[in-house]
Amino acid sequence: MSTVNIPSPNGQPKIGVYVCHCGINIAGRVDVKETVAFAKTLPNVTVATEYKFMCSDPGQEMIQKDLRDGKIDRVVVASCSPLMHEPTFRRAMIAADANPFLFQMANIREHVSWVTLDKNAATEKAKALIAAAVKRIVLHRPLEKTRVPVTSDVLVVGGGIAGIHAALTLAEAGRKVYLVEKEPTIGGHMAKFDKTFPTLDCSACILTPKMSAVRAHPNIILWTYSEVAEVEGFVGNFKVKVKRKPRYIKEDLCVGCYECVEACVFKKGITKDEFNVGLSKRRPIYIPFPQATPLVAVIDPETCVQIKRNKCKKPCVDACERDAIDFDQKVEIKEIDVGAIILATGFKTFDASRISRYGYGKYPNIYTSLEVERMVNAAGPTGGEVHLQNGEKPKTVGIVHCVGSRDSKTNAYCSRVCCMYSLKLAHLIKERTEAEVYNFYIDMRTPGKGYEEFYEKLLKENVHFIRGRVAEISDWATIPEEEGKLVIRAEDTLIGAVRRIPVDMVVLSVGMEPHENVDEVRRLFNVSCSHEGWFLERHPKLAPVSTFTDGVFLAGACQGPKDIPDSVAQAGAAAAEALALIDRGYVELEPNTAYLQEEFCSGCKTCLGLCPYGAISFNDEKNISSVNGALCKGCGTCVAACPSGALQQNLFTDEQILHEIEGVISYV
Amino acid sequence: MSDNDRKQFEPRIIAFFCNWCTYTAADLAGTARMAYSPNVRVIRIMCSGRLDPQFILKAFREGADGVLIGGCHPGDCHYQEGNYKALRRFTLLKRFLNMMGIEKERIRLEWIAASEGDKVQKVINEMTEQVRKLGPLKLEPASQLQPQNDRVSRVEPVTIAEGEAS
Ligand code: FES
Numbered sequence: 001m002s003t004v005n006i007p008s009p010n011g012q013p014k015i016g017v018y019v020c021h022c023g024i025n026i027a028g029r030v031d032v033k034e035t036v037a038f039a040k041t042l043p044n045v046t047v048a049t050e051y052k053f054m055c056s057d058p059g060q061e062m063i064q065k066d067l068r069d070g071k072i073d074r075v076v077v078a079s080c081s082p083l084m085h086e087p088t089f090r091r092a093m094i095a096a097d098a099n100p101f102l103f104q105m106a107n108i109r110e111h112v113s114w115v116t117l118d119k120n121a122a123t124e125k126a127k128a129l130i131a132a133a134v135k136r137i138v139l140h141r142p143l144e145k146t147r148v149p150v151t152s153d154v155l156v157v158g159g160g161i162a163g164i165h166a167a168l169t170l171a172e173a174g175r176k177v178y179l180v181e182k183e184p185t186i187g188g189h190m191a192k193f194d195k196t197f198p199t200l201d202c203s204a205c206i207l208t209p210k211m212s213a214v215r216a217h218p219n220i221i222l223w224t225y226s227e228v229a230e231v232e233g234f235v236g237n238f239k240v241k242v243k244r245k246p247r248y249i250k251e252d253l254c255v256g257c258y259e260c261v262e263a264c265v266f267k268k269g270i271t272k273d274e275f276n277v278g279l280s281k282r283r284p285i286y287i288p289f290p291q292a293t294p295l296v297a298v299i300d301p302e303t304c305v306q307i308k309r310n311k312c313k314k315p316c317v318d319a320c321e322r323d324a325i326d327f328d329q330k331v332e333i334k335e336i337d338v339g340a341i342i343l344a345t346g347f348k349t350f351d352a353s354r355i356s357r358y359g360y361g362k363y364p365n366i367y368t369s370l371e372v373e374r375m376v377n378a379a380g381p382t383g384g385e386v387h388l389q390n391g392e393k394p395k396t397v398g399i400v401h402c403v404g405s406r407d408s409k410t411n412a413y414c415s416r417v418c419c420m421y422s423l424k425l426a427h428l429i430k431e432r433t434e435a436e437v438y439n440f441y442i443d444m445r446t447p448g449k450g451y452e453e454f455y456e457k458l459l460k461e462n463v464h465f466i467r468g469r470v471a472e473i474s475d476w477a478t479i480p481e482e483e484g485k486l487v488i489r490a491e492d493t494l495i496g497a498v499r500r501i502p503v504d505m506v507v508l509s510v511g512m513e514p515h516e517n518v519d520e521v522r523r524l525f526n527v528s529c530s531h532e533g534w535f536l537e538r539h540p541k542l543a544p545v546s547t548f549t550d551g552v553f554l555a556g557a558c559q560g561p562k563d564i565p566d567s568v569a570q571a572g573a574a575a576a577e578a579l580a581l582i583d584r585g586y587v588e589l590e591p592n593t594a595y596l597q598e599e600f601c602s603g604c605k606t607c608l609g610l611c612p613y614g615a616i617s618f619n620d621e622k623n624i625s626s627v628n629g630a631l632c633k634g635c636g637t638c639v640a641a642c643p644s645g646a647l648q649q650n651l652f653t654d655e656q657i658l659h660e661i662e663g664v665i666s667y668v
Numbered sequence: 669m670s671d672n673d674r675k676q677f678e679p680r681i682i683a684f685f686c687n688w689c690t691y692t693a694a695d696l697a698g699t700a701r702m703a704y705s706p707n708v709r710v711i712r713i714m715c716s717g718r719l720d721p722q723f724i725l726k727a728f729r730e731g732a733d734g735v736l737i738g739g740c741h742p743g744d745c746h747y748q749e750g751n752y753k754a755l756r757r758f759t760l761l762k763r764f765l766n767m768m769g770i771e772k773e774r775i776r777l778e779w780i781a782a783s784e785g786d787k788v789q790k791v792i793n794e795m796t797e798q799v800r801k802l803g804p805l806k807l808e809p810a811s812q813l814q815p816q817n818d819r820v821s822r823v824e825p826v827t828i829a830e831g832e833a834s
Contacts, residue, residue, distance in 0.1 A: 082712070083687075083696045110698025111710055115789075121706035128709055144801060378716070523743060528689070528782040536782055546690055548746075548782065612748040636718030637748035652713060658726050665680060665710045665730040 009306065013138050016047040016072030017130060018056035020079035022109055029113035031123040035078070038127045042134045047072050055085050064096035074140060075099070076133045078106040078126065091595060093425050099142035101591065128664050135663030139399055139656045145588040146629070150236030152338040152582045155180065155523075157228055160188020161564055162556025162571040163344035164210050169476040169575035171219035175582065178336055179214060180242055181224045185292035186211055188346055192275065192370065193379035194384075196564055198454035198502045204291060204379070211293040214251065224294060229292040231524055234633065235551030236339045236587040243373065246329035248299035248307070253324035256295030260285050263319035265312060273381075275524040276374050281380035285316050290379065299325075340551050340578035343535060344571060345521060347557040350404025350411070350510040358403065358508055359473045363486055365390040366506040368403075369421060376428045385504075386432045391431045394504035398488045400470045401441040405511030413532060415511030416561040419445045422509045423455055427492070429507075438464045438501055440490050448563070466501070468493045473506055489561070512561040524550050534560045549586070555578050592634035592651040594627050600646035601625055602639075607638040607647055679799040681708040684723065684794075686716045689747035689782045690738030696785035704789040705796040708736060714737070716777075718751025721761045724775065728765075729807060734774045734799035736791065740778040751779065764816040773798050774805060 001201035017039040032050045038093050040333035047066050051059045054077055063131050066072045075098075076095055079088050090100035106129040106367040116122035120183050152175060154361045156167045159181030167179045179186070189595075190196075191211075193203035214220050230241035261283060267280025284304035287297050299307065299316075307326055317325045317360040352360035360366050365388050366646070387393055389631035405415040417443065426437045442467075446452045458466070472489040477483045478500070485502035492499045514533030517520070522529050527547040528536040535558050538546040545553050555571035556562060562570065581587070594615070601624040608625065615631035616638060618624075627647070630637035645654060685691040691712050697704070713719060716739025723737050737758065739751040758777045768773050775797055780787045 026711060081691075083692065083700070104687040107695075107710075110695040112706075114698040115702050116706045117703045118706065125706045132709070132711070156729055384715050390707055404675065434795060460695065515707075527747065528692075528744070536760070548692065610753065633747055635715035635750045636713065636743075637715060637750045637753050640720040641753070649714075649718065654720060657711065657713070657720075657723055661713050661723060661726050661732075662713065662730055665681060665727070665732055 007150055009410065010135045013044045013074055014046040014072045015042075015044045015074045015076060015137060016046055016063065016066050016136055017042075017049075017076045017078065017134065018054050019048075019050045019108075019126075019130070020059070020077065021050065022079060022113075023052065024124075026079065026109050029116060029119055030108055030126045031119065034123055035108075035126050037128065039130055039134070044138060045134060049620035055088050060089070060092040060508060063092055063312045065303040067093065067096040067098045067214045074102040074137045074138055076104050076106060076130065078113075078130050078133070080109040081111070082383075084110075085543075102137070102591055102655070104137045104139050104140065106130045106417075132660045132668060134665035136656050136660040137665070139653065139659055143591040144648055147586045148236055148488040148630075149586050150582055150584070151238075151337045152176070152337045152343065153178065153229075153335065153336065154451070154578050154582065154629045155238070155240055155338040156342045156615045158188070158344035158345060158346055158556070158558070159183075159186030159214075159222075159224065160346045160567075161210075162206065162342060162346070162567040163188070163189045163342070164207075165568045166187060166344060166555050166575045166578075167220055168210060168217065168344045169572055170578060172216045173575075173579055175579070175662065177217060177220045177221050178338065179220055179228050179244070180228055182227050183288070184225045184296075184298040185288045185294070186214060186222065186224060186249060187291075187293065188372075190564060191289070191291070192277070192377070194403075195424060195428060197420045198448070200376040200424070200427070208291045211291065215293045217296045222294065223334070225298060226623055228524060228614050231341070231526070234582065234589075235549075237336050238341060238551065240336050240338060240341075242334045242336065244330060244332040244334060246301075247296070248304075248325065248327055248329050249297045250324045250326050251296050253295060253297040254320045255322065256287055256292070256297065258287065258297075258318035259319040259321070260297055260325060261287060263314060263315040265305065271300065276381045277368070277370050279371055279374050280650070296396055297324075318341075329583070339582045340553065341525060342553045342555050342571075342574045342578060343521075343525060343527070343547075343558055344574075345515060347512040347556040347561070348515050350415075350513050352403055352508045352510050355403065355471045358400065358470070358505075359486070360508055363473070363475060363506075365394070365486060365504060369425060369507055369509045370417070372425055372429070372507050372575070376425070376432060384432065386429055388504055390601060392477055394429075394435050395430050395433075396436045396438070396442060396485075396501075396503040397505045397507065398438045398473075398486070398501060400473075400507060401439065401487070401509045403467065403508040403510045404425040406442060411511055411513065413561065416510040417446070417563045418511055420448070420454070420563065422507075423458045423463075425456060425507060425509075428463065430461060431464065433506070436464065438488070438503065440465055440466050440468065440470045440488065442469050444469070460547050466490060466492050466494075466499065468499075470619065471498075479504075496593055510558060511635040525549065527554075532561075533582060534558065543571055545577055551581060562614070584667045590634060590651075592649060593629045593632040594634070594636065594647055594649050595629070595637050596625055596627050597646050597648060598622070598624055600644045602644050602646070604643060606641050606643060608640045610641055677800055677803060679707050679796060679804070680731060681736055681795060681799060682700060682727040682732045683708050683710045683738060684713055684716070684719050685734040685738040685780075686718075686740060686746070686750070687712055687714045688787070689718075689740035689744065690778070690780040692782040693738075693784045695787045696783065697788040698785075699772050701786050702785055702789040704792045708792045715745060715747050715750035716732040716754035717747065719744070719757065719758055720790075721755050721764075724765075726807060728770060728774075729804075733805045734795060734811045735779045736795050737775075738780045738788075738791075739777070741781055744781065748759075763830045769778070770805065771801060771802055827834070
């Protein structure tokens with residue numbers, strides 16, 4: 001059985017082994033000289049050499065020259081992870097007219113020099129991995145990548161600032177974009193903010209024009225109140241099902257005149273207004289906010305009497321001159337084909353009630369920063385007034401940084417935006433109320449253009465800064481001045497004493513967290529998450545907006561806490577990556593697919609049920625299985641199960657792996 | 669084997685890591701410079717579902733003292749369900765190996781996500797210690813076995829190292 005060794009044209013294979021120093025990343029721990037000397041002793045190795053940086057141009061040229069000179073016909077590079085530079089070296093081989101699959105990498109950096117303390121042990125391990133690669137590459141065969149055309153449309157998931165920017169960039173480049181947002185309007189968190197730091201630009205003034213540009217752009221199809229339900233296919237050729245929830249309003253007819261909202265049998269709001277994060281109430285029929293995009297009403301099926309109990313006079317229907325209300329609307333499933341997907345699903349804010357000693361939800365005048373964002377917003381529930389529950393202006397306000405950040409009990413990471421927005425809120429609160437404002441911070445983190453300067457400015461505005469994590473917030477007065485106040489107790493680490501500051505109002509600067517359903521979303525799109533739940537980029541520096549699934553890109557805070565400038569920059573990068581993919585017009589698929597050696601197949605059908613992609617079918621005429629290479633994704637599950645060894649996987653044949661095992665162990 | 673000898677014993681462990689989660693996690697462990705014992709050598713496969721039981725038998729026959737298998741967490745396999753297939757085969761194989769006198773502690777299956785570099789470090793260190801305690805695996809050298817085809821179908825006879833029978 002098994003794969004045939006395709007010998008080199010002139011008999012024996014000629015293997016070149018190139019050991020990389022990677023500066024001192026490898027050479028500092030692995031004795032490269034000794035490794036090269038060892039490689040020279042291995043069978044079929046005709047060239048073994050070393051270089052400072054194999055991935056650099058001169059390094060690649062060394063390989064290319066040896067290939068052209070006929071000294072070698074197979075290449076082993078011992079350097080970093082194949083996930084890092086395999087494509088680089090394969091390209092170098094193509095440029096030297098060699099088949100790029102007569103190549104194997106030995107990962108002696110990530111798997112050896114960076115994780116092994118002892119130099120001898122590192123050198124020995126490097127030798128073993130090289131021996132394995134040399135042993136295996138003898139069995140490599142020339143392979144061809146298959147080219148598949150790509151669909152030029154793009155799906156952007158999430159209509160916050162990142163999704164909006166990515167969608168507009170792609171639309172401007174002439175691509176058709178589907179922008180899917182789960183809320184009834186796009187805008188995300190940014191739409192809720194009053195000002196943005198450090199410039200104190202009006203958030204709405206910079207965002208709403210972009211929102212209407214999305215609405216108006218001929219290349220953007222905007223589906224709000226919708227969710228991605230299913231994703232199939234692969235890079236360049238995704239098949240996506242989008243679920244459009246019924247909003248019970250005909251989107252093309254509604255003009256957002258508010259007549260229906262006014263007419264509703266409920267004359268006042270009855271349920272928490274999501275846009276004002278619960279600071280006000282809304283009716284069952286509503287428009288999220290006056291600049292909502294699309295400016296279309298929506299009926300909440302949970303509270304609408306007509307939908308719940310089928311018993312309402314339906315004054316909204318009468319009020320609508322355009323007959324836009326439609327109680328019979330059903331869930332609609334849209335099927336689309338896209339070539340690339342950009343995930344811009346954003347974040348949620350930390351739930352402050354999780355830290356019970358901060359009293360959120362217990363004491364009335366403790367707010368989260370997002371609530372205060374709505375409060376200071378002129379279009380918000382209080383018309384821009386900052387006031388206490390009793391309607392009075394606070395005279396003292398405490399802002400507590402790092403709530404749900406930099407804390408091993410909640411989230412160990414820094415949310416990156418809280419210091420800056422706390423400073424911004426301090427400024428705005430002072431401006432609106434002239435209150436004394438106390439900022440309680442652990443460290444002031446202001447890296448960013450103009451950020452430190454903003455901090456300097458606040459220092460001059462007579463805002464108080466107390467360095468120390470807040471221990472507790474309570475209404476427990478110990479002296480008359482504390483009566484009727486909220487008392488913030490914190491250790492001031494600069495003076496080395498515990499302080500009690502009585503205030504009228506507390507702002508908890510909550511951090512950013514991944515959405516609760518992040519696991520669902522990540523499985524839907526086949527991407528990974530960090531342990532906190534942020535989507536994992538392919539490489540933090542080399543591929544920061546790519547994922548391990550080709551064709552799926554990341555933008556904004558779904559990848560990690562980010563401020564607006566960074567989200568927008570990342571969204572632009574994601575759009576550019578998607579464009580690069582689409583404009584090439586095709587994708588090349590790794591040829592690591594399964595294939596059948598017909599003469600060995602006994603027709604046992606073991607493999608048939610194993611393929612999740614339906615790539616294996618049964619040929620009744622020949623009484624054997626048959627593999628459709630175009631559908632195969634190359635997992636090798638069927639290969640492992642084939643009792644007669646008739647199924648094999650390109651680049652991972654049984655023989656190649658068995659050889660690798662021999663090689664890795666033969667040198668110990 | 670004296671205690672002293674055992675201290676000297678450096679087990680040889682072969683690991684099969686799936687490309688998408690565990691191999692990536694091992695790369696991450698590297699990038700984060702998480703040092704771990706050098707005894708484990710990783711062979712990359714695209715998915716843990718590719719793991720043919722003969723690879724494990726071959727590893728033991730070639731002289732490995734332990735075999736470690738790493739795949740994506742249940743539900744996270746890049747190919748939907750390769751890891752479930754791997755788990756099923758693994759359970760069966762472990763029983764089979766045990767019957768042949770290869771202790772079940774010599775083989776371990778772990779789900780390690782791409783972000784879990786620390787878990788790679790932990791599992792490799794634990795595995796090394798565990799196998800070190802067991803001592804070397806003693807199988808009859810391959811040359812003394814009946815001639816076989818290249819597919820490893822039988823691995824016998826097995827002798828159990830001293831002190832390991834208990
Ligand atoms: S890809 Fe990791 S187990 Fe299948």
